[in-house]
Amino acid sequence: MVETDRGSLPFALIHGEALVACAAWALGEAGVTPIDLATSWEAVVQSGEPFVLHDPLCPMTPAGFIAACVEAAVAREAVVVGVRPVTDTVKTVEDGLVGRTLDRDDLLAVTSPIVLPPAVVAALDDQPAGDFATLTTALAARFPVTTLQAPPEGRRVADLDDVRLLEGLTAARR
Template identity: 50%
Template sequence: MSFPDPYDEDAPPPALGTVVDEGRGSLPYALIHGESLVACASWALGDAGVTLVDYSTTWAGIRDGQEPYVLHDALCPMTPATFLSACVARAVDTGSVVVGCSIGPAGRVVTSPIVLPASVVAALSELPTYDFELLVQQLSERFPLEYAESPAVGRRVVSVPDLAALEAESTP
C-alpha cells in the first residue's frame, strides 16, 4: 500500500471514502485475481489517497471531516486508483458531485465512484441511500453534477460471468 506525500503538490486532495457493499448480495465477496472484490476496491481507494471509513462512522463524523466523500462500489473492483483520484480532484476543483459512468449500447450507466465535494457533504443531513442510481438521481435534484467516463476495467459486474470477463480483461 502506498501513501501520498503530504508535501507533494501532485498528491491528490485529502478525502474520506467508503467501499459500498450494502445491498449487493454476496458478489462483493467473490474473488478476482485471488482477492475479494471488496478488498480490491479498498486497495484502489487507499492507493488513490482516500482515507477509508467504515459503516460505523456516523454521517456527523464524516461531515466533521470537512473533506470530500468518495463512495466506491465494491462491484467495480478494478476501477483504477488514478481514475478515483482524478474524480476527487475534479469534485474539489468544480464543487460538483462527480459520478463515474460507462457508456454503452443502453446509454450511460452509473459505475464508480460518486464523489461528494465537502460542500455537498456539509449540506446533507445524512446520506440518503447506497443505491448508486437512486443516489445520483436524488443528488442531481439539489446539486451540480458531472459525469466522468470510467475506463473499461472500471465497469460494474453483476454476475459471475461478468466477473470472469473482467478478470480476463484485467490480467496483467
C-alpha cells in the same frame, strides 16, 4: 465502500482476491481515507473533506481514476460520478408493447466512484448509500453533478460471468 444490497457478489474472487478487497485497495492507492462503520455522519461533515462512495461491484476501478474524480469534485464543487458508455440496445415499453430504440449516445451507465465535495457533504442529513444510479438521480435533483468516463476496467459487474469477463480484461494489467 458501499456493500448494502449487493448480496454475496462483493465477496466473489477476481485474480484470487475478493472484489471488496480490490476496491478497498484502489481507494487506499488513490489516497482516500477510509472511515470506520462506527464513524458518525456528523464527524464526516466536520472533517471538511470530500466523501467518496465506491462500489465493490466496480472492483478494478483504477486508483488514478478515483483520485481524478476526487480532484474534479473539489475543483468543480460538484458531485462527480464515474460512468461508462451504454453498449446494449435499449428499448422503451409503451402500453405493454416494445417501443422505440433509445439512442445509446444519450445514455450513460453509472459505475464508480461517486464523489461528494465538502459543501454537498455538509448539506446532507445522512450518509448516502444504495443503488448508484438511483443515488445519482437523487443527488442531481439537489446539486450540480458532472460525469467522468471510467476506463473499461472500471465497469460494474452484475454476476459471476461479468466477474470472469472483467478478470480477463484486467489480466494483462496486473
